[in-house]
Amino acid sequence: MEFFRIQRDLPFMRYARTTVFLSALLFIAAIAALVVRGLNLNVDFTGGTVIEVQFPVATKPSVIRALLARHHYRHARVENYGTASKVLIRLPTAGANSKALAVRIQRLLAVKRPGATVRSVEYVGPEVGSELADQGALALLFVALGITAYLTLRFEWRFAVGAIIATIHDVVIVLGVFALFHVSFSLTVLAAVLAVLGYSVNDTVVVFDRIRENFRRMRTGTTAEIIDSAITRTLSRTIMTHILTQIMVLSMLFLGGPVLFGFALAMTVGIVVGTYGSVLVASPLVMWLGLKRDDLVPRKATSADRP
Amino acid sequence: MNQYPWWKNALIGLVIVLGLIYALPNVYGDNPAVEISGSHGATAGARTLVRVKDWLARAHLPYLRATRTDKGIQVRFARAGVQLRARDLIAQKLGSHDHTALALAPAAPRWLRALGARPMYLGLDLRGGVHFLLKVDMHAALHKALVEDTRTLRRALRHAHIRYREARLGKTGALTLRFRNKTQTRLAKRLIAQRFQDLRVLSTGANRLRATMTRAAILAKRRYALSQNLTALRRRVNELGVAAPVIQQEGDSRIVVELPGVEDIARAKEILGRTATLEIHMVDDKDNLARALAGDVPPGTRLYYNRHDQPILLYRRVLYSGDDITNASTGVDSQDGQPVVNITLNGRGAAINARVTRHNVGKRMAVVYVEIRSHLKRTSNGVPVRGPDGRRIRITQKIEHVITAPVIREALGGSFQITGIGSIRQARNLALLLRAGALAAPVSIIAERTVGPSLGAANIARGFYATLIGFVAIALFMAIYYRAFGLMAATALAINVVLLVAVLSVLQATLTLPGIAGIALTVGMAIDANVLIFERIREELRNKNTPQASIATGFDKALGTIVDSNMTTLIAGLALFWLGSGSVRGFAVTLCLGILTSLFSAILVTRAFVNAYYGRRRRLARLAI
Numbered sequence: 001m002e003f004f005r006i007q008r009d010l011p012f013m014r015y016a017r018t019t020v021f022l023s024a025l026l027f028i029a030a031i032a033a034l035v036v037r038g039l040n041l042n043v044d045f046t047g048g049t050v051i052e053v054q055f056p057v058a059t060k061p062s063v064i065r066a067l068l069a070r071h072h073y074r075h076a077r078v079e080n081y082g083t084a085s086k087v088l089i090r091l092p093t094a095g096a097n098s099k100a101l102a103v104r105i106q107r108l109l110a111v112k113r114p115g116a117t118v119r120s121v122e123y124v125g126p127e128v129g130s131e132l133a134d135q136g137a138l139a140l141l142f143v144a145l146g147i148t149a150y151l152t153l154r155f156e157w158r159f160a161v162g163a164i165i166a167t168i169h170d171v172v173i174v175l176g177v178f179a180l181f182h183v184s185f186s187l188t189v190l191a192a193v194l195a196v197l198g199y200s201v202n203d204t205v206v207v208f209d210r211i212r213e214n215f216r217r218m219r220t221g222t223t224a225e226i227i228d229s230a231i232t233r234t235l236s237r238t239i240m241t242h243i244l245t246q247i248m249v250l251s252m253l254f255l256g257g258p259v260l261f262g263f264a265l266a267m268t269v270g271i272v273v274g275t276y277g278s279v280l281v282a283s284p285l286v287m288w289l290g291l292k293r294d295d296l297v298p299r300k301a302t303s304a305d306r307p
Numbered sequence: 308m309n310q311y312p313w314w315k316n317a318l319i320g321l322v323i324v325l326g327l328i329y330a331l332p333n334v335y336g337d338n339p340a341v342e343i344s345g346s347h348g349a350t351a352g353a354r355t356l357v358r359v360k361d362w363l364a365r366a367h368l369p370y371l372r373a374t375r376t377d378k379g380i381q382v383r384f385a386r387a388g389v390q391l392r393a394r395d396l397i398a399q400k401l402g403s404h405d406h407t408a409l410a411l412a413p414a415a416p417r418w419l420r421a422l423g424a425r426p427m428y429l430g431l432d433l434r435g436g437v438h439f440l441l442k443v444d445m446h447a448a449l450h451k452a453l454v455e456d457t458r459t460l461r462r463a464l465r466h467a468h469i470r471y472r473e474a475r476l477g478k479t480g481a482l483t484l485r486f487r488n489k490t491q492t493r494l495a496k497r498l499i500a501q502r503f504q505d506l507r508v509l510s511t512g513a514n515r516l517r518a519t520m521t522r523a524a525i526l527a528k529r530r531y532a533l534s535q536n537l538t539a540l541r542r543r544v545n546e547l548g549v550a551a552p553v554i555q556q557e558g559d560s561r562i563v564v565e566l567p568g569v570e571d572i573a574r575a576k577e578i579l580g581r582t583a584t585l586e587i588h589m590v591d592d593k594d595n596l597a598r599a600l601a602g603d604v605p606p607g608t609r610l611y612y613n614r615h616d617q618p619i620l621l622y623r624r625v626l627y628s629g630d631d632i633t634n635a636s637t638g639v640d641s642q643d644g645q646p647v648v649n650i651t652l653n654g655r656g657a658a659i660n661a662r663v664t665r666h667n668v669g670k671r672m673a674v675v676y677v678e679i680r681s682h683l684k685r686t687s688n689g690v691p692v693r694g695p696d697g698r699r700i701r702i703t704q705k706i707e708h709v710i711t712a713p714v715i716r717e718a719l720g721g722s723f724q725i726t727g728i729g730s731i732r733q734a735r736n737l738a739l740l741l742r743a744g745a746l747a748a749p750v751s752i753i754a755e756r757t758v759g760p761s762l763g764a765a766n767i768a769r770g771f772y773a774t775l776i777g778f779v780a781i782a783l784f785m786a787i788y789y790r791a792f793g794l795m796a797a798t799a800l801a802i803n804v805v806l807l808v809a810v811l812s813v814l815q816a817t818l819t820l821p822g823i824a825g826i827a828l829t830v831g832m833a834i835d836a837n838v839l840i841f842e843r844i845r846e847e848l849r850n851k852n853t854p855q856a857s858i859a860t861g862f863d864k865a866l867g868t869i870v871d872s873n874m875t876t877l878i879a880g881l882a883l884f885w886l887g888s889g890s891v892r893g894f895a896v897t898l899c900l901g902i903l904t905s906l907f908s909a910i911l912v913t914r915a916f917v918n919a920y921y922g923r924r925r926r927l928a929r930l931a932i
Contacts, residue, residue, distance in 0.1 A: 119762040125753035139886040146878040188821045191891045198879030202872040209868040237842040241835040248831035251777030257769040
């Protein structure tokens with residue numbers, strides 16, 4: 001079985017301006033979402049207390065909210081989590097004693113709602129939270145630098161620049177989706193974003209590898225034609241890998257439960273954008289940066305070869 | 308032809324077999340267990356075993372197996388809930404003679420255990436339990452060290468007959484010394500330079516000298532405080548009897564404590580966070596108390612209060628402290644039935660105790676309980692106060708009270724009793740804290756995470772099914788799309804998962820829910836290598852190459868691409884490992900190891916399969932790809 005029996009190379013580079021323009025629009029939209037709505041950072045980064053409670057019957061968040069408000073917990077945010085009988089109570093870092101607060105709420109629920117069981121309590125102090133945010137940013141920066149260095153070493157600086165811009169584009173769009181839909185952004189999601197970074201570059205490298213090989217193999221043809229050929233020939237692989245990885249990630253999205261939901265969502269968006277970005281953003285960038293055959297194919301005749 | 312030499316096939320086979328063996332214990336998992344060991348290292352005997360079985364049967368607590376081991380008695384249970392109830396029952400029935408602890412016993416057969424094969428170490432989000440991130444108050448640790456230095460310096464000055472007017476420790480951590488004249492100042496400066504490597508003279512005036520701790524000394528003190536706290540916490544956690552706890556250093560001033568399966572969080576916190584120790588002082592009974600209460604405290608003494616807020620005047624000098632205590636146990640006073648704590652001292656403590664008590668029969672000696680607590684400084688409406696550097700200001704509070712001040716009736720030796728403690732529970736906690744040693748510096752909990760055991764089990768199930776269903780879907784897709792080659796790749800992928808699980812088990816790396824996500828992701832990404840190879844082979848076939856040549860070129864040409872593309876993901880994984888903590892680190896570990904195992908399975912294992920299936924055929928017309 002084969003999905004693609006492409007005889008001639010598809011002229012991707014002819015539409016490069018259009019695809020990159022569309023990407024740029026998407027990129028700007030994502031940044032706008034990040035600026036306007038901001039990331040919905042969860043307790044990992046903001047600090048505070050989160051209590052997950054399982055009730056014997058379906059329970060409306062508003063009821064619990066009212067119950068807590070009557071007992072002076074007006075700042076509690078309550079929402080259903082996973083199922084209707086599970087409730088997540090978030091308390092901001094109330095300063096005073098966030099941990100004691102959790103214990104008091106546990107006791108309160110035990111009295112007012114017999115049968116309710118606390119499934120998990122999470123307390124993150126404010127200094128830990130802001131530090132994790134810093135570390136996350138640092139990790140992103142470090143990975144970006146590491147990958148640029150590796151690609152410069154193995155390929156050429158134009159490839160490294162193209163790949164890293166395309167990758168940043170992918171990551172920003174993933175973050176933009178999280179901002180737009182206000183999906184809770186946890187430490188696990190950050191891990192997924194970094195994995196997207198790796199995955200997206202991975203995809204780009206496969207195309208770049210073929211571009212380099214084509215330059216060495218094909219004696220004629222413009223840079224655009226060579227890139228077109230490389231993309232066409234790896235297209236089958238790009239789409240297959242994409243489908244297979246997506247199968248796994250969707251399985252996590254639907255079956256992994258609420259803890260893995262954010263992770264799987266980031267990966268889902270990341271794989272779509274990453275695949276698109278590596279083909280239709282990274283390659284045109286390399287072309288526009290002025291890649292020529294000479295940059296990749298070593299000159300044959302040098303004076304040392306002659307007797 | 309496409310053939311691996313025999314040794315290469317054998318090596319691949321060996322790796323797969325080893326992988327299967329070391330991944331196998333995960334199928335069996337762990338049993339929650341209770342371990343009973345006799346007091347003072349004696350093993351609990353056969354009679355105890357019979358009694359334990361009887362108690363459990365009467366309480367209707369089902370157990371899987373109760374056996375004698377080389378350490379004592381081990382009782383295995385099917386569920387953690389039963390295990391906890393059984394532990395409480397056994398501990399209560401056995402009394403204080405035997406020690407009970409929770410444990411996790413691998414359920415794998417004996418031969419597997421003999422090979423050292425253990426199941427993966429599950430993280431708290433999968434197992435349930437409490438996670439604490441503790442911060443060591445380095446400021447307090449340094450202050451303590453400086454106080455000690457000041458004391459020794461005073462002593463040294465006196466010994467060298469250098470007369471000083473004042474030797475004071477300032478708030479900034481600098482020591483200020485004042486002298487009568489220049490000569491004394493110069494002599495003191497020389498003394499510090501010669502004898503106090505930890506101190507650095509900041510400035511000297513005619514009659515003044517300022518010194519502070521050197522940078523190297525500060526670093527050493529910090530390191531000492533951290534390692535000493537780690538040791539003390541480890542002992543405390545052992546006393547709590549938790550199965551497979553984690554006590555780890557994180558960064559230069561933090562400690563992670565993970566207590567799987569702990570339900571009584573309040574007690575765990577109380578035991579972990581307390582920095583209690585004892586100090587033994589002599590009581591000033593020379594009728595100076597009234598004077599001291601009036602505000603004129605005689606030099607060398609200090610006012611203390613006992614539990615009932617009654618004042619008592621003690622000499623400042625600490626005879627010996629909790630550091631010299633080697634053992635502490637609870638008991639009941641034979642005369643009045645009140646709880647007591649029996650204390651055993653080390654050689655140094657015993658020697659001091661013997662000397663002091665011999666010379667002071669008839670006088671009183673006070674046992675002072677010292678606890679250091681620290682909390683954030685807040686304004687009246689609860690907002691943390693920040694210092695000029697933007698950091699939150701932490702207040703360290705030293706709580707001291709006299710537990711008891713008995714009259715010395717005779718010369719004591721290496722062991723004695725403390726009375727007047729209060730309840731049995733307080734006596735037990737005091738004994739535990741003393742036994743486990745004091746913390747070098749106070750700690751505070753800066754993050755905490757509790758996961759209930761049922762949530763943990765649900766997380767395992769979800770992660771497992773998500774991976775399984777994803778895997779099956781990928782395998783089907785591959786088999787349909789690449790036919791025979793797809794089937795071989797799917798088999799190699801299964802081997803990849805087995806190898807990854809085996810490596811994680813052998814390394815005993817912590818598996819978290821994001822870690823399971825990492826395994827799932829690896830499965831998705833590992834198949835990429837096979838797709839790359841197979842697409843290359845198809846391309847070669849399209850270019851009218853022979854099947855055998857296509858296989859060889861396909862594998863060869865894809866290799867460089869595979870390595871390059873995986874390397875970038877590996878960079879991301881390493882960064883995550885470096886910067887991440889807890890569950891994110893778990894993800895990074897599985898991702899990085901998964902890349903390595905997938906390279907092996909996708910390239911070598913698949914190739915071995917293809918070679919075995921097609922390699923020998925000379926006249927191969929077409930490939931099922």
